[in-house]
Amino acid sequence: MKFSTLLYNFVQGFKNIWRNKMFSLASIATMTACIFLFGLFYSLGTNFEKVVKDVEESVSVTVFFNEGISDVEVQRIGEAISQRREIAKYEYVSADQAWESFKDVYFDGDENAAASFAGDNPLANSANYQIYLSDVEGQDDLVTFLQSLDGVREVRYSQVAAKTLTDFNRLMKYIFVSIVAILIAVAVFLISNTITVGISVRKEEIAIMKLIGAKDSFVRSPFVVEGVAIGLIGSVIPLLILWVLYNRIITYVADKFKFLSGMMDFVPASTVFKTLVPVALLLGVGIGYIGSRFTLRKHLQV
Amino acid sequence: MIRLENISKSYQKGVPALNDVNIHINPGEFVFIVGDSGSGKSTLIKLLLAELEPSKGKIVINGKDLKGIKHRAIPKFRRNIGCVFQDFRLLPDRNVYENVAFAMRVIEAPKKEIKRKVPIMLSMVGLAAKYRSLPRQLSGGEQQRVAIARALVNEPKILLADEPTGNLDNKNAWEIMKLLDEINERGTTVVVVTHNMEIVNAMNKRVITIKKGVVVSDEDRGEDDEI
Numbered sequence A: 001m002k003f004s005t006l007l008y009n010f011v012q013g014f015k016n017i018w019r020n021k022m023f024s025l026a027s028i029a030t031m032t033a034c035i036f037l038f039g040l041f042y043s044l045g046t047n048f049e050k051v052v053k054d055v056e057e058s059v060s061v062t063v064f065f066n067e068g069i070s071d072v073e074v075q076r077i078g079e080a081i082s083q084r085r086e087i088a089k090y091e092y093v094s095a096d097q098a099w100e101s102f103k104d105v106y107f108d109g110d111e112n113a114a115a116s117f118a119g120d121n122p123l124a125n126s127a128n129y130q131i132y133l134s135d136v137e138g139q140d141d142l143v144t145f146l147q148s149l150d151g152v153r154e155v156r157y158s159q160v161a162a163k164t165l166t167d168f169n170r171l172m173k174y175i176f177v178s179i180v181a182i183l184i185a186v187a188v189f190l191i192s193n194t195i196t197v198g199i200s201v202r203k204e205e206i207a208i209m210k211l212i213g214a215k216d217s218f219v220r221s222p223f224v225v226e227g228v229a230i231g232l233i234g235s236v237i238p239l240l241i242l243w244v245l246y247n248r249i250i251t252y253v254a255d256k257f258k259f260l261s262g263m264m265d266f267v268p269a270s271t272v273f274k275t276l277v278p279v280a281l282l283l284g285v286g287i288g289y290i291g292s293r294f295t296l297r298k299h300l301q302v
Numbered sequence B: 001m002i003r004l005e006n007i008s009k010s011y012q013k014g015v016p017a018l019n020d021v022n023i024h025i026n027p028g029e030f031v032f033i034v035g036d037s038g039s040g041k042s043t044l045i046k047l048l049l050a051e052l053e054p055s056k057g058k059i060v061i062n063g064k065d066l067k068g069i070k071h072r073a074i075p076k077f078r079r080n081i082g083c084v085f086q087d088f089r090l091l092p093d094r095n096v097y098e099n100v101a102f103a104m105r106v107i108e109a110p111k112k113e114i115k116r117k118v119p120i121m122l123s124m125v126g127l128a129a130k131y132r133s134l135p136r137q138l139s140g141g142e143q144q145r146v147a148i149a150r151a152l153v154n155e156p157k158i159l160l161a162d163e164p165t166g167n168l169d170n171k172n173a174w175e176i177m178k179l180l181d182e183i184n185e186r187g188t189t190v191v192v193v194t195h196n197m198e199i200v201n202a203m204n205k206r207v208i209t210i211k212k213g214v215v216v217s218d219e220d221r222g223e224d225d226e227i
């Protein structure tokens, strides 16, 4: 298609939107609502994910060694651990360090009580590796692997914490995917409705175009432009609203609930929108394009 | 130029709208097709535009056999045929100039060409002064002139007119017919379906009469052939 034709059809597409005001407006509004909800869930989800991640990172697996193990062997185990992909970080805790932290917890600073053990670390065999996971779903695999290593006496971990987190993560993903699927279906349906109205209003015109010798692509393109434009407008508006809203809420919460700071950090707006903007635009344009093509095929046979 | 051989056309299952029609039209001819309402004239025009496929028979137009013509090839085929209808079929929301220019935009003609040719066509049909009017601001005769300008702006070899004067009073009908005759004089093959026997009888052209889907007479009343 020539550029001038493209331009002509582009303008026609926008004229269609204008001639078809009420329906276009309704489509844009629905599109806006759909993309807004999508963005809302995405921002909530991202923050939720961060919270879960923080919790995940505090879940740890502890590896104890056989009695009388050599330093070389301990190092070898450490190397084996470092090869695993599900690991966020791991650290070596010596028997003395273990005793120090135990004392802190149990004697609560009561130096006299603790002193009775002086020179005789009761946790002499408690040197260990403390392993933090990047993804709790991998915990089972990791534990099996660790138990198979030579020189490992015991692997301590919490089955419940990992399983709860894993289940929770999955649930969130399912909910998110279902909501997005429903929103997309609704948006496609509405765009399709608008295009159908547009086609029926311009049946005459389309018949004339065909008699004059218009190619299918020529007949089709104004409608596609219309659908894509509605999709685009309907995704830019909610993005702007979300941007303003998100920043307001972050500021508000940070201000009113100062005591929460540190416990609950929001994901910065720039991080959220770096992904949200392209995804939402693509979604809007994609829905507009697919919605109009789908309808044209059904009603125009072109 | 236009050749129909043993053409039959039935809609669903019923009496055929056309039955074993044979017509041969040479380049540069002016032909009237007459017949009662429902005799199959519009069906014939639709067959020539590849809007319909014949149930039987062969159609060859501009050397192109329409048998099995691909959907994709139809637009290009139609660009060689101009068509005009009783109800004008103008785009109501676009002015006279745009209606004619539209036919050129559809075939992706260069902008310069559009700017050059549309005014020429409008003055040929006598509407140069009204190029900014909307169709509803024009009389029936004027609207049909716009339709004719649109049909001819891409210089088709054939012009098909299905009852072009059906909605017009006698004076306007005559003017449209005269315009079609002029167009024919300039070399375009013209096929006109009409009810207006007064004009047909006065114009001394070839007349094909269809009755219930069958060609019942095909007489050339051309002045040249008269003794």
Ligand SMILES: Nc1ncnc2c1ncn2[C@@H]1O[C@H](COP(=O)(O)OP(=O)(O)O)[C@@H](O)[C@H]1O
Binding pocket: B011, B012, B017, B035, B036, B037, B038, B039, B040, B041, B042, B043, B044
């Ligand atoms: N789309 C259609 N479906 C079924 N029958 C049709 C259709 N179009 C025309 N016909 C029938 O075909 C016959 C010829 O119609 P038409 O070609 O329109 O006649 P004319 O133009 O000479 O008045 C009529 O009997 C009409 O009822």
Ligand SMILES: [Mg+2]
Binding pocket: B041, B042, B043, B162
């Ligand atoms: Mg008819």
